[in-house]
Amino acid sequence: MTVEMNVQRALFDEVMVPCYSPMEMIPVKGEGSRVWDQNGKEYIDFAGGIAVSCLGHCHPAMVAALNEQSQKIWHLSNVMTNEPALRLAKKLTDLCFADKVFFANSGAEANEAALKLARRYAADVYGAEKSEIIAFKQGFHGRTFFTVTVGGQEAYSDGFGPKPGDVTHLEYNDVDALRAHISDRTCAIMMEPLQGEGGIIAPTDEFIQTVRELCDKHNALLIFDEVQTGNGRTGEFYAYQGLGITPDILSTAKSLGGGFPIGAMLTTNELAEHLKVGTHGSTYGGNPLACAVAEAVIDVVSEPQTLAGVKEREVLFRTGLEKINAKYQIFSEIRGKGLLLGAALNEKWQGRARDVLVAAGEQGLMVLVAGANVVRFTPSLVISKQDIEQGLEKLDKALASLTN
Numbered sequence: 142m143t144v145e146m147n148v149q150r151a152l153f154d155e156v157m158v159p160c161y162s163p164m165e166m167i168p169v170k171g172e173g174s175r176v177w178d179q180n181g182k183e184y185i186d187f188a189g190g191i192a193v194s195c196l197g198h199c200h201p202a203m204v205a206a207l208n209e210q211s212q213k214i215w216h217l218s219n220v221m222t223n224e225p226a227l228r229l230a231k232k233l234t235d236l237c238f239a240d241k242v243f244f245a246n247s248g249a250e251a252n253e254a255a256l257k258l259a260r261r262y263a264a265d266v267y268g269a270e271k272s273e274i275i276a277f278k279q280g281f282h283g284r285t286f287f288t289v290t291v292g293g294q295e296a297y298s299d300g301f302g303p304k305p306g307d308v309t310h311l312e313y314n315d316v317d318a319l320r321a322h323i324s325d326r327t328c329a330i331m332m333e334p335l336q337g338e339g340g341i342i343a344p345t346d347e348f349i350q351t352v353r354e355l356c357d358k359h360n361a362l363l364i365f366d367e368v369q370t371g372n373g374r375t376g377e378f379y380a381y382q383g384l385g386i387t388p389d390i391l392s393t394a395k396s397l398g399g400g401f402p403i404g405a406m407l408t409t410n411e412l413a414e415h416l417k418v419g420t421h422g423s424t425y426g427g428n429p430l431a432c433a434v435a436e437a438v439i440d441v442v443s444e445p446q447t448l449a450g451v452k453e454r455e456v457l458f459r460t461g462l463e464k465i466n467a468k469y470q471i472f473s474e475i476r477g478k479g480l481l482l483g484a485a486l487n488e489k490w491q492g493r494a495r496d497v498l499v500a501a502g503e504q505g506l507m508v509l510v511a512g513a514n515v516v517r518f519t520p521s522l523v524i525s526k527q528d529i530e531q532g533l534e535k536l537d538k539a540l541a542s543l544t545n
């Protein structure tokens with residue numbers, strides 16, 4: 142029996158490490174794109190966690206998969222394999238360029254595996270000198286020490302002592318800088334195919350083509366961090382599939398589990414060979430419960446009508462946001478792809494993305510920010526048209542309250 146406990150927001154400050162600053166309300170229930178807090182107040186969810194709840198909250202297919210697997214077996218070590226992991230790996234490799242999968246529990250861990258594989262491959266095939274990782278400013282790859290160092294925000298990686306070495310940061314979309322810098326010493330380029338945390342920044346076609354061309358020229362691997370863009374978010378199953386190039390390694394997490402923790406690193410047979418027995422591992426990676434849920438998620442997301450539905454919903458969001466902007470003149474641009482959208486604040490509203498988030502919350506709408514100047518929308522990929530309309534009405538009211 143658990144003892145009755147008064148669980149309020151104030152308890153956070155008492156018992157939790159202060160690395161987050163959560164909102165006052167505490168959600169206790171979710172269904173589809175609706176969420177309710179402790180006081181019964183209803184919210185429309187345009188955030189989906191942070192691009193995680195791709196089928197909304199408590200989707201019946203996910204609940205069924207979790208319930209079913211929870212009666213069978215929850216955990217095995219990697220001394221054995223398990224059926225859900227094998228089924229999920231087979232489906233993921235069928236859905237993209239990859240032949241092989243490594244399962245982890247988060248985006249950072251999937252990226253950590255990607256970076257270690259790139260370093261190991263370069264060392265095995267070309268020698269120890271080939272160790273440089275090129276990444277991009279404002280990029281985000283997770284919070285382990287290697288991934289946060291590769292990420293392009295020093296504020297996140299400074300202050301923890303000596304960093305993993307040989308990481309270079311260049312400007313995203315700067316073709317000339319990349320051309321000038323890359324060399325045969327470059328082991329890999331790691332990038333997001335659409336920067337999420339950095340402010341919803343799309344790559345130019347020229348940049349994408351040049352990255353691939355220069356990687357080939359210098360025998361460097363191309364790592365796409367699709368932790369945020371993957372699993373249908375942009376209207377393709379993986380974002381690279383809409384860009385006309387193929388990476389060598391791809392990481393995925395967030396929407397993969399739809400709310401259950403899982404991550405994966407995907408790669409080719411040729412590269413996978415270099416992660417021999419004992420070179421890498423994870424206790425929970427490939428956990429049967431996580432893999433069973435993820436399998437149910439990707440079965441729904443990979444349906445052509447789900448992916449087509451993302452593009453339809455993008456149009457509804459863009460049209461609605463433009464209409465709101467015509468009224469309040471607060472955004473300079475609506476950008477992004479699929480249901481990874483950013484409304485960039487104009488000159489007059491610089492630094493006020495968080496104010497919009499708070500005002501939206503008061504109206505019963507959950508949105509996100511991406512930096513101080515971009516309001517971010519990453520709703521469920523199957524959010525209803527009615528929820529989109531009603532959510533946009535709430536945003537309208539929130540902006541009305543802010544502009545008054």
Ligand SMILES: *Cc1c(COP(=O)(O)O)cnc(C)c1O
Nearest residue numbers: 247248249281282283337368369
């Ligand atoms: C969220 C995110 C990560 C980190 O994922 P975690 O599951 O928090 O470790 C890495 N890369 C990108 C692009 C992300 O958006």
